[in-house]
Amino acid sequence: MESTSDNVRAQMRKGVLEYCILSILNKKEAYASSILEELKRANMLVVEGTLYPLLIRQKNQGLLSYRWEESPQGPPRKYYVITDKGRAQLAEMDSAWQEMVDSIETLRK
Amino acid sequence: MESTSDNVRAQMRKGVLEYCILSILNKKEAYASSILEELKRANMLVVEGTLYPLLIRQKNQGLLSYRWEESPQGPPRKYYVITDKGRAQLAEMDSAWQEMVDSIETLRK
């Protein structure tokens, strides 16, 4: 049982997820599960099957790097860190996002 | 020759296109080519191969209807009109959009 509203939100989230990930990692390095929690807090819910491939793509593009770190409990964590290239991309995304907000406002009048 | 910036913008546009179409048609009925021009004016450039299937999908969902009208020059035009269901969906999208703007702001801090 899923509302229309959920579909709408899910659809809109697409394309901005990369921006969200870079935004989160720009503040503080993080591992996938903690990123999921932060997205949840911001009402930008995403699932594992979406996030993991996305992180790998961004890493392959040189926007992120990572290092392994021991966990207090459970298996080691893969901490992702934003790179210089990632920060440059984030700056571009800031402009792109602001432009899109303006465009929508124009269309809505 | 395409800049990174173009990719970023194209990526972000995805998922908001349906919102743009409904926004445009909420103001005034329009045919595909005129919708393309309005999107271009708002810097939300889209191509025919994206727009036509999208209009058909929205029509099949009952968000739009259409009627044929003679053109002053050339073949007849298919004017799309937003339906009551389409307006309800647009209202949902307004909330969804505003929430997303807020979420991004939260993430960017």
Next chain:
DNA sequence: TTTTAATACCTTGCAAGACAAAGTACCTAA
């Protein structure tokens, strides 16, 4: 009267990506 150009709509095939679901691996405590 054929050809050209402009306008308009539509379809096909490919590729990217979101997601559900299932799988692998590590660690601790009962």
Next chain:
DNA sequence: TTAGGTACTTTGTCTTGCAAGGTATTAAAA
């Protein structure tokens, strides 16, 4: 040694954006 929690990864499906090519109508030029 099994159960449960944490964490990362992969597979398969479905949707959708888009390039490219196609069809149809009209009017004006050659």
